[in-house]
Amino acid sequence: MRDSPPTAARPAAAKAIWMKVCIVGAGAVGGFIGCRLGLSGLAEVSALARGQTLQALQAQGWRLRIEGREMQAPVRAAAAPAELGLQDLVVIAVKAPALPALAPTLAPLIGPRTLLMPAMNGVPWWFVLGLPGLGDAPLASVDPAGGIAAALPFEQLIGCVVHASTALAAPGVVQHQRGQGLIVGEPRGGRSARAQGVADLLAAAGFDVTHSENLRYDLWYKLWGNLTMNPVSAITGATIERILADAELREFCSAAMREAAAIGQRIGCAIAETPEDRHRVTAHLGAFRTSMLQDVDAGRPIELDAIVGAVQELGRRCGVATPNVSALLGMTRVFAQVRGLYS
Numbered sequence: 001m002r003d004s005p006p007t008a009a010r011p012a013a014a015k016a017i018w019m020k021v022c023i024v025g026a027g028a029v030g031g032f033i034g035c036r037l038g039l040s041g042l043a044e045v046s047a048l049a050r051g052q053t054l055q056a057l058q059a060q061g062w063r064l065r066i067e068g069r070e071m072q073a074p075v076r077a078a079a080a081p082a083e084l085g086l087q088d089l090v091v092i093a094v095k096a097p098a099l100p101a102l103a104p105t106l107a108p109l110i111g112p113r114t115l116l117m118p119a120m121n122g123v124p125w126w127f128v129l130g131l132p133g134l135g136d137a138p139l140a141s142v143d144p145a146g147g148i149a150a151a152l153p154f155e156q157l158i159g160c161v162v163h164a165s166t167a168l169a170a171p172g173v174v175q176h177q178r179g180q181g182l183i184v185g186e187p188r189g190g191r192s193a194r195a196q197g198v199a200d201l202l203a204a205a206g207f208d209v210t211h212s213e214n215l216r217y218d219l220w221y222k223l224w225g226n227l228t229m230n231p232v233s234a235i236t237g238a239t240i241e242r243i244l245a246d247a248e249l250r251e252f253c254s255a256a257m258r259e260a261a262a263i264g265q266r267i268g269c270a271i272a273e274t275p276e277d278r279h280r281v282t283a284h285l286g287a288f289r290t291s292m293l294q295d296v297d298a299g300r301p302i303e304l305d306a307i308v309g310a311v312q313e314l315g316r317r318c319g320v321a322t323p324n325v326s327a328l329l330g331m332t333r334v335f336a337q338v339r340g341l342y343s
Contacts, residue, residue, distance in 0.1 A: 122306025
């Protein structure tokens, strides 16, 4: 944390916290978090971006459309980490396929006291670190050469699970759709003052924040719900309600979820619900377009390895067979390869 700037430069609400926060990846999620933090006046917010997004941020700052109005907040945007310097908190909100190449370039942002908070879909590279019986190697499916783990120190991580739906309306313009939930916590579990500090900052910016004592479980629970809906929607082009209305397809999804639940039992992330319990909750989303379907529609690489490949790898590491997860992985992989969305 930095010294507070002069009182006259700060909004009245900004009394307790002043941090330097960098958003790495100013897309839908990163833009949502960045704009909210910028509006709060509780942080000096910067963004690492490129292309049209960088140009839009430099010209107009953060822009967020929510509840029928558009809000703007200032941001210092740059294409190179060295232009932004050391940060107190780095929020990493890029798509998972981009992180292996990006992580080693982030060193100029990271000092010995910098906190790193990935706010990304799927299973993170660090998920198995510290779990008994699974070894110390990061997940090869999301960090194949170990470069992410080498560049982003595990001891400086704060875990985050995003429960919000957002989309990019235009470069630098985020459209909020539903939800404002963020779950934060220590990767090793338990509570800490530093995680509480991040939770307080985000709550003051308007998010519905939970400081979790078991962040791994929260990640696994969200993944359990997204594991099938994301790739099935990408392959079929169907929204959620059409997938769940097909009995055979619904049962295939349930079978893959049962395999993931069995893995959860082995790694201390037991899920008490059944797939049908989850389907009933998901059905309330109606004609919802998943993030992976949105990526396919936009011609962007899909986050297949972090959402499906990591589950297959965890199954192999802990001795749980995953024939349905593996079939889903293979089908989606070939689908995406044909369209140039997966390499």
